Amino acid sequence: MVEVTKTTRCTAVHEASVPPQTKGIIDYITVLKPRETVLLVFIGICSAVVAGQGSVPWDILLLALAALTTGSAGANGITNYLDRHVDARMRRTHMRSLPAERIVPARRALVWSLFLVIVALVLAWFLHPLAFLFGLTGTVAASVFRKKVMCVIQGGIAGCAPVLIGYVAVTHQLDLTILFICILIAVWIPLHVWSVMIANREDYIQAGVVYFPVTWKPKDAIKVLLALSVLLYAASLALWDVGGFGWLYFAIANVLGVFMVYATYNLLRSGTSEDAWKVYKLSAFPYLGVIFTVLCLNFWI
Secondary structure (H helix, E strand, C coil): CHHHHHHHHHHHHHHHHCCHHHHHHHHHHHCCCHHHHHHHHHHHHHHHHHHCCCCCCHHHHHHHHHHHHHHHHHHHHHHHHHCHHHHCCCCCCCCCCCCCCCCCCCHHHHHHHHHHHHHHHHHHHHHCHHHHHHHHHHHHHHHCCCCCCCHHHHHHHHHHHHHHHHHHHHHCCCCHHHHHHHHHHHHHHHHHHHHHHHHCHHHHHHCCCCCCCCCCCHHHHHHHHHHHHHHHHHHHHHHHHHHCCCHHHHHHHHHHHHHHHHHHHHHHHHCCHHHHHHHHHHHHHHHHHHHHHHHHHCCCC
């Protein structure tokens, strides 16, 4: 009890020592979901590298980086604003900036996010009209039907927007390679989203978020995740075949694919929220991040 008290006091002293202005800035940054933004920007830039066969003009690369960063951050800020009431009812998210009311009124975060999206769309227009179209479509898709059963469909569209922007910024057209990159992401999105919902099933239910997978028996819902992990593995190999990527991508895609299938199979056997959380974490940077990294390395090694 003494140790807890000391820790609490130290935390309070530390927080009190942080200037209010700094706290406010941090809140306006965290509302943009920095980790998710970094992943979206990363896969978008990697797509530009793939489109340029390993070489992208610096002016296009920097403009794409600016458009993807502001656009992804702004879209994430909008979704945080739209989800704030549900987030306030969930243990996992109730301490986020908006549900914890560290940004008051909440519309300030919305204005801030919309400003970033507008900046991103202007930059995207200078990249190419198609980049503008994909950016606008991705933002709208991310913003509608929040916390509904069909949100993974819009999530798939929004998740494909960064890679489409990065790709057309270089090629100014679409082809089979970017199509199969989008298929990979479209399969990855529900696996990623539904695994975190299974990991926090009771939290979602008590917050009133009641749709698949939390409405199914956990064992049956996990079987769907296992099927998705197999499809994801197949999609990664199909991308290798269509895109003509080299031995490094083929080897890493097989290793990552086996890991994902094994992780979801292990989840099916255990049925624990801890293993569902492992699938969720594995699917993010370790899986998607590495897959896109080796897509780029294919041209440099």
